[in-house]
Amino acid sequence: GEYSCESLVIATGGLSMPKLGATPFGYKVAEQFGLKVLPTRAALVPFTLHDKDKDILAELSGIAVDVYASCNDTTFKEAMLFTHRGLSGPAMLQISSYWEAGDSLSINTLPNDDATALIQTARNETPDALLATSLNKVFPKRMVQSFIEYHNWRNVPVKQLTHSECDAIADTLENWQVKPNGTEGYRTAEVTIGGVDTNELSSKTMMAKNVEGLYFIGEVVDVTGWLGGFNFQWAWSSGWAAGQVV
Incomplete structure (x- = not known):
């Protein structure tokens, strides 16, 4: 169906660990609104x-x-x-x-x-x-x-x-x-490389530059950190940035 809202925050993650419910939904939303999505692949993986x-x-x-x-x-x-x-x-x-x-x-x-x-x-x-x-x-x-x-x-x-x-x-x-x-692929990968191009988003608010009120945070964005909590920190920090303005 069709839905309307003042602000929409996409926090659907990447493709890693599909058993936990990972899907390409966030990428599809980005493409629907004309945002560039970079090729994805498994990372932090055996x-x-x-x-x-x-x-x-x-x-x-x-x-x-x-x-x-x-x-x-x-x-x-x-x-x-x-x-x-x-x-x-x-x-x-x-x-x-x-x-x-x-x-x-x-x-x-x-x-x-x-x-x-x-x-x-x-x-x-x-x-x-x-x-x-x-x-x-x-x-x-x-x-x-x-x-x-x-x-x-x-x-x-x-x-x-x-x-x-x-x-x-x-x-x-x-x-x-x-x-x-x-x-071993997405089955055991801790993160996903690729996703919504960071050039499409405001680095201050995480809002799409060309789509008012549409935000992308966390792993759905093309940001990948090392082991040691960096990917969690990115999720929390990008979520906080969007949360200040929605």
């Missing part, structure tokens, strides 16, 4: 892996390690969690907001150490120890076993590793290139 990667790494489900996660000139130092579907944890959720389909992630699994120095120390101090034994000192054992298989490293006494093998291992530990298959 990654899924291609089968060839998942078959080996799924065995690490439940293991978490601190990493530097980088993509498109952005880096986060947080924990990464291996899951039976792929990669999650704060590091992956954060970087997912900057990842586009087809991009690779660069993951430094030794954010607080130098991989080359670590391997060289092992060669100097415990040359007869297996590669796995040396890496077990800094990584969970299951992770070491899977990485040796995944990257085809020779699990031999470290003194037998060639310089090129040592360099390759160090480079992988500090610059592991992972190309996700995708993300």
